[in-house]
Amino acid sequence: MKKLLLILTVLISTPCLGQNLEGSWKGIIEIQGTKLNLVFNFKEAGGNWSATMDSPDQGGFGIPMDEVTINQNKVLVKSKALQLTYEGTITKDCIEGIFQQSFLQVPLNLKCDTSEASQRPQEPQPPFPYQIENISFPSLDKSITLSGTLTLPDDLKKHPAVVLIAGSGPANRDEEIFGHKPFAVIADYLTRQGLAVLRYDKRGIGESTGSLRKTTTLNLAEDVEASIQFLRNHPNIQSNNIGLIGHSEGGIIAPMVASRDQAISFIVLLAAPGMTGKQILKKQNEESIQRSPITNDQKTKALNVAVQYLDYLAQTSSEGTSTEALHNTLDSIISINLAEDIFPQVSREEMIKSTNNNWIIYFLNLDPSEYLKKVHCPILALNGTKDIQVEANSNLERIESSVKNKELLTVKKYLNLNHLFQKAETGAINEYAQIQETFSEDVLKDILTWISRYIKF
Template sequence: MRKLFFSALLACTVFQIFYAQNNIVGSWSGVLKIQQVQLPIVFNIQLQDNKLSATLDSPSQKAFGIKCDNVVFENNQLIISVNKLNAEYKGTLENDTIKGTFTQGIAIPLNLTKSTTVQAEPKRPQEPKPPFPYYTEEVKFINKTTGDTLAGTLTLPNKNAKCPIAILISGSGAQDRNEELLGHKPFLVIADYLARNGIGTLRYDDRGVGESKGNFHSATTFDFSTDAEAALNYLTTRKNIDVKHIGFIGHSEGGIIAPMVAARNSNVAFCVLLAGAGIRGDKLLLRQTNDISKAMETPDSIRMSEDQTNRKAFDIILNTKDIEKQKSELATLIRENVQKMAQDAAPEEVEKRQAAILKQLTSPWFQYFVKYDPAPTLSKVRCRVLALNGERDLQVSPKENLTAIRKALEAGGNKNFRIVELPGLNHLFQECQ
């Protein structure tokens, strides 16, 4: 009788969990209100093999199918993590509404309602599908500077091809070997195309991502350059590689990292800079923030206020060497700004926002990036360079960055380079309006 009772209780519990999970399955939409800007957000929650998964859509930003890393729904409490965006949503299901908070640096209220229409997953015709007419191999190599083991995929036209090879370096943020972003896998597409045209590639997970070991969050752009150099050193030991023709294809921050290695390692035969920066980090971020705010039609008063605050913050970072004094000055600036922009928020919410922003501004990566000027390093690069940027790139403005890259290469006496601005393309080299 006791066994029967517990079996019945277990069956009841399983049924309740199954019912609850099915109740959360579907598309849930809401609007993030950031000052006077409204940003629609959609979570698409699925249940497969009794496990929840989700993707995130940001329709106004033309971003669909962003993979969520962790989805938990227990006791009407929903938690969704999106590691690539350093974001998390926490909410409580009440009747037909999930009331919660979306946190990405700062915490913003976000209530979700279930959509009656299912949005079709965007088609990705450019994404290659097997069978592939080329050779792939899962590889691991060691960064001897840190001792970390990095993992990636080697793609060659055929197994014994002694071919040129490009190491693919991803942009900022924790990226996997495919540089998967907003539902796209650009490095997979590049590797496929190059292999079909006689060129090999090595693409690898960032440290601390996927199968690669190491601490991503404590690393700077320079630290990531030692990972790229470890990949280069590994390839020079392979017999089926043309070791005289190993180079880099770096996207965004990867376009900063590639010249770092090329300037100090003569084994680099070429660098392809895809939306790489040519100006100092603070100037890049100021222009980026301004361009994106304009594109989102942020009111001029808010945009100018944000710009003024950012300039003050960068000035503190650039000119205050004592880290404790810097933290104190930044904390004061952030407190004033958050209190002004979030007058209706609860005191504990204001404190959370302040702490999140201060943590970002004082992180090793941010401190290094704001101060780093790529020009002196670019002037030391002696290998061939191809620098490409999209005309409509809002993250790395094409004209001033391509001009700065050209000037730096010319200053160093490098004549083997080509600079191209591609019309109608964005930061991911996609056609856009």
């Protein structure tokens, strides 16, 4: 799930050198005594370079960069939207450079991360015993094209199908994060067992057109509906046997779609919110603030600011509000809470940028129960006890109370699994990369067993 970057906000796998930068490069910046991890993920195709940035301590992943220039031993990376520049010099085993964002300018030395690529044992590897189709389909209003991958059992029969729905943020078709590709793992497992699986890049990500910055959860639900239309017209798909598997925000989208399409066969909710969007984001900010290296008094002030600012945003128009109004309101909230020392001007600027969009306003006012109570197909809701992004107990309880026909609902909680369904020690976001497991095999087996109760394949 998205996290508001409310404290010290600097916004928001892999062989390395020779002079080959392709891969993930990690470093740490220090701001007012607080250290933040940053990762640049470089890719090269046909002589052209691209990059994304991760800010794992703040929950930002796969943030696309606008410009990447490699000139001999010089590296230049820019994001216009974030007013961000990284300029560095390639040395023998690192990139030494300067990170700039708005008025912030700090040293940032990056080292190539070679550890993670060899520690993703679940990532599917060819040859594959099934068909792989690179597909594309139009959005409902035909304004954008969504691109993805359809995996099909290797025969000429028609098969039941599943659509995978990613969580919030700039997710590609594999829902790739820290070198993990959970959707590739899920698709591979289910297709080997006889299910067709469709996964696709979000708007403006990967090979899909459009802009994610202008997108709301409702738009993303409409894209799922477009993917279902595509599957129903595919010659190798059983059009009456299509289910949805949604992770995190995707776990809200699945019931949104199923509540409007009574032909959906089943939905699986992975770490799905049951609480309202405002409740989720408040809880996430509380968790993030408690883990921040500031005093208890500062934590109290920061949480008060976060809660009051979210309350204000939830009351604004669905079309957003002016940047000036956001500035004035945020400045007033910070002043009332005597929190000027926690929120320097650069942090306030980034808070405004990260929250002045339609997605946040729509999500704050989103209540999953409004859709769950209208779902009439079987529902499987799963979560882990180490999930700190969508806390298991409160959200699963709300899902249970929202579903009218309890006979349709199966709920299971897994001990020590995090938001990605990895076996975890703490559940913290910066732990995801350190874990070799991509997605619990026990959960995969449970999903398959449950689906087989309702569909033959």
